[in-house]
Amino acid sequence: MERIPILKMGDFLLVTIQVDLYDQLAENLETDLVNSVKKHNSKGVLIDISSVSIIDSFMGRILGNIGIMSRIMGAQSVIVGMQPAVAMTLVELGLTLTGVSTALNVEKGMELLRSKILLSEGQSDDYDNDTE
Amino acid sequence: MTTILSKEDFIIVKEQDVVPFRNKVKEAAVKIGMGILNQTKLITAASELVRNLLKYGGGGMVIIESVNNGRENGIRLIFADKGPGIADVSLAMKDGYSTGKSLGLGLPGTKRLVNEFDIQSTVGMGTTVTIIKWKNG
Ligand SMILES: Nc1ncnc2c1ncn2[C@@H]1O[C@H](COP(=O)(O)OP(=O)(O)O)[C@@H](O)[C@H]1O
Numbered sequence: 473m474e475r476i477p478i479l480k481m482g483d484f485l486l487v488t489i490q491v492d493l494y495d496q497l498a499e500n501l502e503t504d505l506v507n508s509v510k511k512h513n514s515k516g517v518l519i520d521i522s523s524v525s526i527i528d529s530f531m532g533r534i535l536g537n538i539g540i541m542s543r544i545m546g547a548q549s550v551i552v553g554m555q556p557a558v559a560m561t562l563v564e565l566g567l568t569l570t571g572v573s574t575a576l577n578v579e580k581g582m583e584l585l586r587s588k589i590l591l592s593e594g595q596s597d598d599y600d601n602d603t604e
Numbered sequence: 605m606t607t608i609l610s611k612e613d614f615i616i617v618k619e620q621d622v623v624p625f626r627n628k629v630k631e632a633a634v635k636i637g638m639g640i641l642n643q644t645k646l647i648t649a650a651s652e653l654v655r656n657l658l659k660y661g662g663g664g665m666v667i668i669e670s671v672n673n674g675r676e677n678g679i680r681l682i683f684a685d686k687g688p689g690i691a692d693v694s695l696a697m698k699d700g701y702s703t704g705k706s707l708g709l710g711l712p713g714t715k716r717l718v719n720e721f722d723i724q725s726t727v728g729m730g731t732t733v734t735i736i737k738w739k740n741g
């Protein structure tokens with residue numbers, strides 16, 4: 473079965489989607505990413521979709537799920553490089569990727585990811601203090 | 605009057621047929637010089653409808669046509685299955701309505717993405733969805 477490779481870079485997981493998505497492939501990516509976050513205790517997930525030329529409601533929902541699942545497991549996620557035509561099409565389709573952070577490119581995405589992690593660590597520290 | 609310039613059939617029976625089918629639609633759109641945004645809208649619509657045809661209709665056939673309306677060229681796609689059909693089409697056309705635990709955006713979203721949209725469905729007989737995206741539509 474075809475799978476999208478997941479690269480581990482320190483505390484981060486990096487995914488570059490270089491083929492066109494179809495349902496099974498997107499579902500496999502969701503499962504694999506969730507497993508990888510758990511296995512490596514990753515703090516951040518960066519998904520580069522700059523080569524993806526179409527995203528429909530099914531694949532869009534999976535991208536949203538990845539964001540939600542990552543957060544539940546304590547990781548932040550950012551999607552980078554969405555083509556303008558893809559973004560406009562998603563809006564007309566009626567899919568708002570709420571809860572998904574996006575950035576223009578990998579560099580900007582990394583910056584965003586780092587600041588999101590800092591922010592969430594600040595929050596969880598407060599939480600620890602309260603409960604201790 | 606819509607005239608057909610070229611026509612091709614595509615049998616869809618499994619998920620592996622979807623990517624090659626989407627590529628065929630793209631090819632046809634590129635051939636008539638459709639811009640990237642309209643191409644993306646058309647292929648996204650096609651992706652939604654082909655999933656419905658597989659998931660709910662149990663597979664079927666898609667006809668890809670290049671058409672002309674006297675002013676410009678466009679791509680017409682006809683999705684036909686012999687599945688269970690849809691009892692209440694106007695309900696199925698509502699945003700968020702799904703019997704498949706998904707987002708329920710396929711039909712209404714597709715309608716927004718294309719220039720012409722027609723759905724014919726008979727319970728027990730099947731469903732046919734026809735869409736047209738004009739080159740500059
Ligand atoms: N080809 C079809 N055959 C039978 N039922 C269909 C077909 N296409 C759509 N439907 C019905 O219409 C509903 C809405 O479809 P759609 O808008 O694509 O949303 P979703 O696929 O997320 O359910 C489906 O849940 C299904 O009940």
Ligand SMILES: [Mg+2]
Binds near residue numbers: 652656709710711
């Ligand atoms: Mg659908």
